[in-house]
Amino acid sequence: MQTVLVIDDDSALRDTIALMLEKEGFRPALAADGKSGLKQALTLKPDLILVDLKMPVLSGMEVCKQVRAAEMKTPMIVLSAIGDEFDKVLLLEIGADDYVVKPFGTRELLARIRALLRRSSSEETKVVAFGEVEVDLTRRVVLKKGEDLKLTRAEYNLLTYFLQNPDRPLTRDMILNSVWGYESFPNTRTVDAHVVRLRQKLEADPNAPRHFLTVHGVGYRFLP
Amino acid sequence: MQTVLVIDDDSALRDTIALMLEKEGFRPALAADGKSGLKQALTLKPDLILVDLKMPVLSGMEVCKQVRAAEMKTPMIVLSAIGDEFDKVLLLEIGADDYVVKPFGTRELLARIRALLRRSSSEETKVVAFGEVEVDLTRRVVLKKGEDLKLTRAEYNLLTYFLQNPDRPLTRDMILNSVWGYESFPNTRTVDAHVVRLRQKLEADPNAPRHFLTVHGVGYRFLP
DNA sequence: CGGAATTGTAAAATTCTTGTAAACAACTCT
DNA sequence: AGAGTTGTTTACAAGAATTTTACAATTCCG
Numbered sequence: 001m002q003t004v005l006v007i008d009d010d011s012a013l014r015d016t017i018a019l020m021l022e023k024e025g026f027r028p029a030l031a032a033d034g035k036s037g038l039k040q041a042l043t044l045k046p047d048l049i050l051v052d053l054k055m056p057v058l059s060g061m062e063v064c065k066q067v068r069a070a071e072m073k074t075p076m077i078v079l080s081a082i083g084d085e086f087d088k089v090l091l092l093e094i095g096a097d098d099y100v101v102k103p104f105g106t107r108e109l110l111a112r113i114r115a116l117l118r119r120s121s122s123e124e125t126k127v128v129a130f131g132e133v134e135v136d137l138t139r140r141v142v143l144k145k146g147e148d149l150k151l152t153r154a155e156y157n158l159l160t161y162f163l164q165n166p167d168r169p170l171t172r173d174m175i176l177n178s179v180w181g182y183e184s185f186p187n188t189r190t191v192d193a194h195v196v197r198l199r200q201k202l203e204a205d206p207n208a209p210r211h212f213l214t215v216h217g218v219g220y221r222f223l224p
Numbered sequence: 225m226q227t228v229l230v231i232d233d234d235s236a237l238r239d240t241i242a243l244m245l246e247k248e249g250f251r252p253a254l255a256a257d258g259k260s261g262l263k264q265a266l267t268l269k270p271d272l273i274l275v276d277l278k279m280p281v282l283s284g285m286e287v288c289k290q291v292r293a294a295e296m297k298t299p300m301i302v303l304s305a306i307g308d309e310f311d312k313v314l315l316l317e318i319g320a321d322d323y324v325v326k327p328f329g330t331r332e333l334l335a336r337i338r339a340l341l342r343r344s345s346s347e348e349t350k351v352v353a354f355g356e357v358e359v360d361l362t363r364r365v366v367l368k369k370g371e372d373l374k375l376t377r378a379e380y381n382l383l384t385y386f387l388q389n390p391d392r393p394l395t396r397d398m399i400l401n402s403v404w405g406y407e408s409f410p411n412t413r414t415v416d417a418h419v420v421r422l423r424q425k426l427e428a429d430p431n432a433p434r435h436f437l438t439v440h441g442v443g444y445r446f447l448p
Numbered sequence: 449c450g451g452a453a454t455t456g457t458a459a460a461a462t463t464c465t466t467g468t469a470a471a472c473a474a475c476t477c478t
Numbered sequence: 479a480g481a482g483t484t485g486t487t488t489a490c491a492a493g494a495a496t497t498t499t500a501c502a503a504t505t506c507c508g
Contacts, residue, residue: 025401104321108297118388140393140439152495153441189455190497196457214455216505376484413466414486420467440465440494 002117005029005046007037007063008079009055013102017050020106026113034058041067046074048117050109053080053099061094068095075116079104128163130224131211133202135163142202149201154179158194159202162212162222171219195220226341229253229270231261231287232303233279237326241274244330250337258282265291269363270298272341274333277304277323292319294377296364299340303328352387354435354448357426359387366426373425378403382418383426386436386446395443419444 004026008014011032018028029044031037034055041049041063049067053060060078067074078099097120098112126137134143140156142149151159161179162170172188180186195214199206213221228250232238235256242252253268255261258279265273265287273291277284284302291298302323322336352359358367364380366373375383385403386394396412404410419438423430437445 024405108321114388139391140442154496186497187499189499192455193457193497196455199456216454378485410485411487413488416466417468417486420469423467438466 001025001027002047003027003029003044004113005031005037005040005044005049007031007034007041007050007055007060008052009033010052016106017109020110024110034060034063038063038066041072041074042070045072048113049074049076050113051076051078053078064095073120075120077109077112077116128224131202132204133211135159144202151201154194155198155201158191159198162198162220163224166222166224169215169218169221175219191220225249225251226271227251227253227268228337229255229261229265229268229273231255231258231265231274231279231284232276233257234276240330241333244334248334258284258287262287262290265296265298266294269296269365272337273298273300274337275300275302277302288319294364297361298363301333301336301340352448355426356428357435359383361387368426375425378418379422379425382415383422386422386444387448390446390448393439393442393445399443415444 004021006014006017006021006028007030008017009032014030014032018030021028029040029046031040034051035058037049037051038058040046049063051060051063060080064076064078067076075097076095078096079102080099081102097116100109100112128135128137132145133149134146135141136143137160142151142156142159157179158175161175172191175191176186176188180190195212196206199209199212203209203211211223213223215221228245230238230241230245230252231254232241233256238254238256242254245252253264253270255264258275259282261273261275262282264270273287275284275287284304288300288302291300299321300319302320303326304323305326321340324333324336352361356369357373358370360366361384366375366380366383381403382399385399396415399415400410400412404414419436423433423436427433427435435447437447439445
């Protein structure tokens with residue numbers, strides 16, 4: 001579950017937002033002023049920060065600045081009242097990612113939150129490569145020589161397990177437990193069958209595997 | 225030209241506003257009570273709605289609520305008389321975007337209208353397209369080959385979820401949680417049923433889907 | 449080298465998953 | 479209340495994936 005830190009001195013608004021967040025599956029964290037908000041931002045490491053622009057002690061602007069000064073990349077949305085004068089450009093320059101003008105609909109705020117979370121999370125696309133194969137873990141796509149390769153669920157799961165445990169011998173039982181789980185008890189030969197198919201699909205020469213090696217009497221070993 | 229729907233039981237005020245709107249280059253649409261106003265809001269799909277708070281039959285509050293319940297994001301400004309008691313937070317919570325207290329100058333109202341239109345158009349007018357389909361997120365309108373397509377609420381919600389998460393496998397559980405929310409627990413097969421309908425309505429060839437793909441053993445993937 | 453154990457592999461057998469229509473339930477609007 | 483929508487569940491056929499099986503090929507080690 002993702003944590004959203006709400007920093008606002010208006011307790012009514014704070015609670016409204018918190019309620020909405022909870023209802024939508026987020027974990028809200030609340031702070032009534034900039035100072036404590038900043039402290040929570042640094043210790044709690046929330047997934048997103050909502051911060052009011054006008055606050056006593058430490059303004060939203062200051063909070064943004066300091067969060068960024070701490071090398072945190074947490075996405076931040078600034079809330080500003082309709083009368084507030086504020087410079088969008090400056091706001092974004094110091095590190096805010098978006099701003100919403102009060103009064104706003106909760107629906108809009110939520111949309112912004114979701115959009116921002118998606119934007120900042122999708123930036124970390126993990127792509128692992130070995131031989132002539134590329135594996136995109138976020139998109140669950142496997143490419144061989146740039147060509148889209150179709151893997152079944154079991155094949156894909158087995159592949160990711162190998163990727164996570166490179167260069168070490170893995171017994172069939174270990175593989176079964178990790179990939180198939182403790183609930184199902186297939187024959188250990190099942191593993192072999194799937195390894196064969198992975199080799200056929202991913203190896204340049206399936207008859208002389210260079211990545212999915214067998215360790216005779218033990219199991220298999222993956223070599224990137 | 226942008227259409228502004230004015231819902232107010234005071235005919236004098238209605239006409240004044242209509243006149244002003246016309247002069248300023250908007251197309252006014254008028255409704256004398258909440259019920260007919262709501263109907264017009266849903267059928268006419270105006271660019272902005274001005275709605276009086278106190279009205280016979282259906283209050284402005286109710287109108288706001290129902291417009292939002294229909295998943296329309298049309299910006300709404302609530303007009304309230306100076307004596308009216310009203311809860312700002314509640315108002316905004318149910319979906320209003322701004323409010324103006326009567327008596328107000330036409331100049332002020334116009335400024336609010338412009339500001340709101342600017343805000344919601346510059347940041348929310350998103351038309352996403354894929355294949356021969358266009359989706360206008362602000363108006364909640366879906367076109368296929370330029371023709372208006374009728375999607376039910378669930379269908380539309382599912383579609384927007386897909387649009388927001390392109391090119392990545394989405395499990396039925398993820399879809400249920402995001403589109404249906406945590407409160408309802410429909411069968412996961414419900415997702416399939418709706419995907420089928422989306423394919424039937426949106427795919428050029430529903431039997432060979434090119435956008436709503438199934439990822440066997442995992443779920444679905446939307447490809448723009 | 450020879451034989452037992454282990455592994456590779458295709459194909460059969462089985463189990464799962466999905467598409468789809470139709471029944472059913474819930475909700476809206478009149 | 480009832481007609482019409484919309485949403486959900488169910489049932490079953492079709493298809494895909496997984497597991498098992500059988501046998502060939504390979505490896506190991508005395």
